[in-house]
Amino acid sequence: MAARSAEPILELVNIHKAFGDRQILKGVSFQVFAGEMLGLIGPSGCGKSTILKIICGLLEPDQGEVIKRSDDIGLVFQGSALLNSLTVRENLAIALQARKLSRKESDRIISERLKMVGLEGFEEFSPTKLSGGQQKRTSFARAIVNDPKIILYDEPTTGLDPVMSTVIEDYMIDLERSLQAASIVVTHQHSTWTRTADRVLLMHAGKIVWEGTPEEGVTSEDPYMKQFAHATREGPMLVGAVED
Amino acid sequence: MLTGQIDWKETIRQMYMIGVLSFVVVSITALFTGFAMSLQISRELVQFGADTSIGGVVSLALVREIGPITAGVIVAGRVGSSIAAELTTMMITEQIDALKVMRVDPVKFLVVPRYTAALIMIPTLSVYAMFTGLVAGIVIAQAAANVPPDTFLDSVKQTILDRDFSVHFLKSLINATVIIMFSCAIGLHTRGGAEDVGIATTRTIVWTMISIFILNFVVTSVTYAPR
Numbered sequence: 001m002a003a004r005s006a007e008p009i010l011e012l013v014n015i016h017k018a019f020g021d022r023q024i025l026k027g028v029s030f031q032v033f034a035g036e037m038l039g040l041i042g043p044s045g046c047g048k049s050t051i052l053k054i055i056c057g058l059l060e061p062d063q064g065e066v067i068k069r070s071d072d073i074g075l076v077f078q079g080s081a082l083l084n085s086l087t088v089r090e091n092l093a094i095a096l097q098a099r100k101l102s103r104k105e106s107d108r109i110i111s112e113r114l115k116m117v118g119l120e121g122f123e124e125f126s127p128t129k130l131s132g133g134q135q136k137r138t139s140f141a142r143a144i145v146n147d148p149k150i151i152l153y154d155e156p157t158t159g160l161d162p163v164m165s166t167v168i169e170d171y172m173i174d175l176e177r178s179l180q181a182a183s184i185v186v187t188h189q190h191s192t193w194t195r196t197a198d199r200v201l202l203m204h205a206g207k208i209v210w211e212g213t214p215e216e217g218v219t220s221e222d223p224y225m226k227q228f229a230h231a232t233r234e235g236p237m238l239v240g241a242v243e244d
Numbered sequence: 245m246l247t248g249q250i251d252w253k254e255t256i257r258q259m260y261m262i263g264v265l266s267f268v269v270v271s272i273t274a275l276f277t278g279f280a281m282s283l284q285i286s287r288e289l290v291q292f293g294a295d296t297s298i299g300g301v302v303s304l305a306l307v308r309e310i311g312p313i314t315a316g317v318i319v320a321g322r323v324g325s326s327i328a329a330e331l332t333t334m335m336i337t338e339q340i341d342a343l344k345v346m347r348v349d350p351v352k353f354l355v356v357p358r359y360t361a362a363l364i365m366i367p368t369l370s371v372y373a374m375f376t377g378l379v380a381g382i383v384i385a386q387a388a389a390n391v392p393p394d395t396f397l398d399s400v401k402q403t404i405l406d407r408d409f410s411v412h413f414l415k416s417l418i419n420a421t422v423i424i425m426f427s428c429a430i431g432l433h434t435r436g437g438a439e440d441v442g443i444a445t446t447r448t449i450v451w452t453m454i455s456i457f458i459l460n461f462v463v464t465s466v467t468y469a470p471r
Binding site for chain 1: 334337338339341342343344345346347348353
């Protein structure tokens with residue numbers, strides 16, 4: 001694990017969120033530090049992606065507070081969310097627009113970021129011509145193009161084959177080392193959270209029910225963690241959000 | 245738009261999508277509309293011995309009503325549905341969310357180039373439809389009623405006023421606004437799945453066409469109502 005900062009760069013305090021009658025988040029609180037990869041794991045529908053959207057301002061919490069010590073946030077979407085009408089270079093250039101850089105400087109930064117994710121030479125490709133893994137790496141490059149202090153990964157390896165998942169996880173580890181950002185990876189893939197996360201929070205029914213390292217997670221006797229880590233049918237978890 | 249911050253590269257791309265790619269379908273529609281109108285009008289006016297007025301009557305209909313409506317409806321069906329489908333798909337695949345996270349205003353990035361392009365190309369298509377219909381009218385008037393082109397055009401010049409062209413232009417601008425605003429508003433406010441793309445597309449076409457016909461009538465009644 002890279003050396004983490006003393007002060008948290010991101011803090012969620014008592015976050016509540018409902019969609020209609022469904023209470024998705026019920027008082028979630030945690031901190032994330034620079035240089036740390038926090039794994040946010042849990043069954044489908046427990047509110048993991050909702051937390052990411054609240055952090056980057058796409059959703060407002062009904063209650064609670066998000067304290068960010070930086071507004072430089074990069075988000076890797078589950079489906080990559082690349083703009084198909086633009087080339088790879090143009091997709092990254094959009095993220096640089098606010099900085100009003102020259103074309104030369106912008107292209108230099110784009111080339112560097114694509115090189116970091118093993119996609120140099122792909123600048124003029126359309127996203128529709130890329131494989132799933134290449135699209136995911138392009139979205140990585142777009143998320144880090146402005147050297148963000150907070151990087152959010154929403155199910156980065158979902159839908160990828162095991163080999164490509166390992167490649168993506170390797171890139172995530174390399175990026176954490178080189179950028180020293182505070183990172184959160186939302187996932188339910190076992191290999192992703194065990195390989196990439198420094199610390200893991202397990203969510204269930206809108207609450208955090210367990211916290212520890214990945215090593216502690218796979219050996220934990222906590223009934224929620226044990227069921228999730230070993231993917232067993234027996235246990236206290238139900239799929240989706242649980243009503244009060 | 246008002247501050248001059250327009251992405252001209254994207255606007256030109258949209259001008260091609262909205263205007264150039266609609267050229268053929270507008271041509272065919274305007275041509276056959278002109279043929280049919282001229283045939284009907286020629287048939288009736290010849291009976292009354294008013295064949296020298298065929299050009300004027302045909303051009304009145306084309307300039308004041310048929311030209312802007314034809315172009316508007318064709319573009320609404322072709323372009324409005326396409327924009328609604330595109331933006332709905334972008335919503336569903338989180339591309340709009342990606343823009344927001346990158347602090348890019350989706351309206352400035354997506355709507356402004358399309359609206360600017362529509363304001364340029366739809367009046368152009370509308371004028372083109374008008375002239376194509378007139379050419380069709382000349383052809384039919386000669387074939388069906390032995391009205392020479394000179395006679396047809398003299399009648400046009402005597403009938404059409406500058407005000408008619410101004411109203412034509414105003415209607416085409418209104419059509420452009422209706423098409424882009426409905427397609428973008430519906431597209432950017434639809435979430436869901438594949439079925440919702442279809443619903444958004446259908447809703448766009450229905451609302452746009454209804455609005456074009458209603459607003460066209462409003463402008464006509466304001467500018468041409470008997471006093």
